[in-house]
Amino acid sequence: MRSHSVTARQPFIRSPRFTLRLSATRRGARVARHLAVHQLAEWRIPYDSDASRAVAAVVGELAANAVTHGRLPGRDFRLTLLLRPGAVRVEVTDARPERVPPAAVPDAPDPEGDSGRGLLLVAAHAERWGCEARDPYTKTVWAEVAAPGASGRVPGGPVIEGGGVRPVVT
Incomplete structure (x- = not known):
């Protein structure tokens, strides 16, 4: 006799907020960039749009900094994306509140150097960016990237049906 298991489909609530914890490794930083672009596509910001490419670059850099510094x-480290009217806010939170990035971006990095271009x-790509310590154990570096046409509302209604493993969306 064969038994079959039936998995109930769980509803996924669409939200203008996407949050995910990732390992503080180079692979984690790479995954953050890929998942950010995928989330933008879920919010109907196309993969090949300027906004998607800008968010990918910002997420890649902030995640790499979180992993490195x-x-x-x-x-x-934690990646958070917030869909806002006309913009996407990227937040990367790491475990080193004492290592705050400079308030201003350096004018020109060493042309022979291997680093120093990330915050440039x-x-x-960002309209605004900054850093804040929300508690004594972490810091969050954030950037707001223009996304023309983004309404701040999640397309497709409040609930979609799905199954399988999905990132944590809050």
Whole structure:
């Protein structure tokens, strides 16, 4: 006799907020960038749009900085995307509140250097960016990227049906 298991489809609530914890590794930073672009597509911001490419660059840089400069053994980093009218806010939270990025982006990095261009990239793609410590254990670096046509409302209604494994959406 064969038995079959039936998995009930769970409703997924669409939200203008996407939050995910990732391992503080280079792979985690890469995954953050890919999932951010996928989430924008869910919000109907196309993969090939300027906004999607800008968010991918900003997420990639902020996640790489969190992994490189904000890492503590055994601690993850958190990626949060917020859909707002005309913009997407990217937040990357790491475990090193004492390592705050400079308030201003350096004018020109060393042309021979291997690093120092990341915050220039963030500043080039973001309308605004900054850093805040919300508690004594973490810091959040954020950037707001223009997304013309983004309404701040999630397309397709409040609930979609789905199954399988999905990132945590809050």
